Amino acid sequence: QKEVEQDPGPLSVPEGAIVSLNCTYSNSAFQYFMWYRQYSRKGPELRMYTYSSGNKEDGRFTAQVDKSSKYISLFIRDSQPSDSATYLCAMSPGNQFYFGTGTSLTVIP
Amino acid sequence: EPEVTQTPSHQVTQMGQEVILRCVPISNHLYFYWYRQILGQKVEFLVSFYNNEISEKSEIFDDQFSVERPDGSNFTLKIRSTKLEDSAMYFCASKETSGGQETQYFGPGTRLLVL
Numbered sequence: 001q002k003e004v005e006q007d008p009g010p011l012s013v014p015e016g017a018i019v020s021l022n023c024t025y026s027n028s029a030f031q032y033f034m035w036y037r038q039y040s041r042k043g044p045e046l047r048m049y050t051y052s053s054g055n056k057e058d059g060r061f062t063a064q065v066d067k068s069s070k071y072i073s074l075f076i077r078d079s080q081p082s083d084s085a086t087y088l089c090a091m092s093p094g095n096q097f098y099f100g101t102g103t104s105l106t107v108i109p
Numbered sequence: 110e111p112e113v114t115q116t117p118s119h120q121v122t123q124m125g126q127e128v129i130l131r132c133v134p135i136s137n138h139l140y141f142y143w144y145r146q147i148l149g150q151k152v153e154f155l156v157s158f159y160n161n162e163i164s165e166k167s168e169i170f171d172d173q174f175s176v177e178r179p180d181g182s183n184f185t186l187k188i189r190s191t192k193l194e195d196s197a198m199y200f201c202a203s204k205e206t207s208g209g210q211e212t213q214y215f216g217p218g219t220r221l222l223v224l
Binding site for chain 2: 032034036041042043044045046049088090095096097098099100101102
């Protein structure tokens, strides 16, 4: 069983749309949940970080964690072409990170 | 803004050769990591390092791999005898504190190609 599952997409939306990105996981020891943005052939850049369950907002971005369902989401409101990238979810019980495969997002002007 | 740096950005080597990938973590960070990403696949954990020793390693990190912090700033990954399947992007990451707080920051990566 894979530790982290993420739909690879690709996902293509018009500018201004609401984007929903999701990951599921199997390890109940995960406590730290991250969303990274990765451009082609570059290192992952941290976009959102959440500890345990709940919501966290940062501008147009909202991260949600539902530990009871082992499900995390990243919502992007009013999506912009500059949001186009691959979004990786990552989770950790406290040290090692486990990554999803990444979802490729394209926001069309 | 502080950032993790890695050198070289690209490395081409012959199968069986040794390579050393270099990283300069963020200066006040205490935890260091290496990950790899084979083209088109997910980012995979290799090893974590704290207090001058390996704290955790994955199945990928076998005897041909080693890590070292030779001075106060550099963190290196050595692959002793490279194989074709070692071709990947290698990312270094660092973190300030224990747990997931102050989460890991990644470098730009070194693209390794083994011929």
